[in-house]
Amino acid sequence: MQIIEYIDRDIAAIGVADALASGLKNALLIQDKVSLAVPGGTTPGPIFDVLCAADLDWDRVTIMLTDERWVPEDHERSNTALVKSRLMQGPAAKAQFLPFYRAGETAHEAAPVLSETVRAQMPLSMVVLGMGNDMHTASLFPGAKGLSQALHPDAPALCPIEASSQPDVRITLSAAALKGAMDKHLIIFGQDKRAALEDAMGRPPEEAPIAGVIQGGTIHWAA
Known part of the structure; x- marks a missing residue:
């Protein structure tokens, strides 16, 4: 893994957006269409504000969520x-x-059809990830109902997840779909997240799901 450190979070937003735009441009040089999977939450908002202005062939990009x-x-x-x-x-x-x-459908009912739609985009061109202090990424939460299926090497592209710590049922890209992306970026801020990532690297994916998907990726960190 490559770790890129930024002096603050504002600079990180610009630097990460530039890195993502560059990666997408490179992918568009060799693919007619590219796919970009991004996280929700509070961290990516400022990055999105910069990335959306990038000069590239956006009409050839399909955006989806990681979860x-x-x-x-x-x-x-x-x-x-x-x-x-x-x-x-x-x-x-x-x-x-x-x-x-x-x-009108539950996550469990919709997952099979949605998985086939996502599978048509695989391998994903670029995946952008976040990570919680519990070492979850996307909606791969330690101990969640559905985690074992989502971590399985032959898992469908999308899996429903029910975590006791979360108020809503979720649907998430499986570990295989995330791990198989051509370009992976993890964005974490704060000393606690840095420590959690270092801890995760010595644990099995069942305990630290981020460890099962970030191999070969780029880590972007600011305090």
Whole structure:
């Protein structure tokens, strides 16, 4: 793994956005269409604000989430709302978006069809990840119902997850889908996250899911 350190989080937002834009441009040189999977949460917002202005062929980019809460787009906890309001703006508004939530279906009911849709995009061109202090990434939470399936090498591209620490059922890209991406980036801020990542590298994926997917990736860190 390569670790890139930034002097502060504002500089990190610019640096990470530049790295992602460069990676996407390189991918577009060799692929007609590319796929970009991004996280929700608070960390990526400032990065999206910069990345959306990148000069590249956004109409050849399909954006999806690494994971989504099983709530409608207008729900306050929807990751889709974040992506559409902060990443798919300006030049990036030309990108295609692959939604996961399907009204009238449960995550378990929708997962098989959604998995086939995602599988058509694999291997994913670029995956951007976050990580919690519990060493989860995407919605691969230690101890969650569905984690074993999502960590299995032959898992479908998308798996439903139920974590006792979370209020919503979620759907997540499986470890195999994340690990198999051509370009992987993990963004973490703070000394606690840095310590958690170092701890994770010595643990099995069942205890530290990030350890099962980040091999060969780039770590972006700022205090």
